[in-house]
Amino acid sequence: MKSSLKLTSSTKLDKEEHKKLKIIINCLNESNDSFDFREPVDWKGMGLTDYLEVVKYPMDLSTLQRKMKGEHYTKVEDVLDDVQLIWDNCKAYNPDNSWIHSVAEKLERSFKKMVRNYFPDLNIALPNSTVSCILEPTE
Numbered sequence: 758m759k760s761s762l763k764l765t766s767s768t769k770l771d772k773e774e775h776k777k778l779k780i781i782i783n784c785l786n787e788s789n790d791s792f793d794f795r796e797p798v799d800w801k802g803m804g805l806t807d808y809l810e811v812v813k814y815p816m817d818l819s820t821l822q823r824k825m826k827g828e829h830y831t832k833v834e835d836v837l838d839d840v841q842l843i844w845d846n847c848k849a850y851n852p853d854n855s856w857i858h859s860v861a862e863k864l865e866r867s868f869k870k871m872v873r874n875y876f877p878d879l880n881i882a883l884p885n886s887t888v889s890c891i892l893e894p895t896e
Contacts, residue, residue, distance in 0.1 A: 759814045760841035766879060768833040777875040778825070778836050785840070785868060786818050790860050794818055794843050811850045816842040833876065840868055 768774060785791050795818045800808035809815075816839050830836050847861035872881045 760838045760845050762834075762838055762841045762881070764834040764837065764879060766834060768876070768879075770830050770833050770836070774833050774876075775825070778833065781868065781871045781875060782818065782822060782825070782840070784871060785864060786822070788864065788867070790864055791818060793857060793860070794847070794864065798846075805850075808850065812846045814842055814846070816840075816846060818843065834879075837872060837876075837879075841865070844868070 770778075786795060797815060797817045797820060798805070798808065798812075800806075821836070821839050821843075824830060824839070825836065844861045844865040848858055851858045851861075869881050872879060
């Protein structure tokens, strides 16, 4: 796994799971906020000479879709890992207070909510969510 998701399960990517993932990716792709994540970053054209030093595994929605069509993936978690990598890369390269960092966080939240909806067994934590626990009374 290359992203911050750190999924440990291994779910075979069958026809039903592929359909669910396609819905998630299409929804992300159709979002007005996803414009800058639809194609690979043109780091050369933008003069971002240090981009590949910071971003070790570039990823974008079109590359992800191409990999899915080419049956590159065999596990659900590998697809989800690559989606998360899109947001991780953006947040790693851009300052916390930049507009693109904020957009990546917003899309990440939407992505994780959809994953929780379609794949509830994966127990994806939502960003900035708090963990609560119930303490047993002590004697």
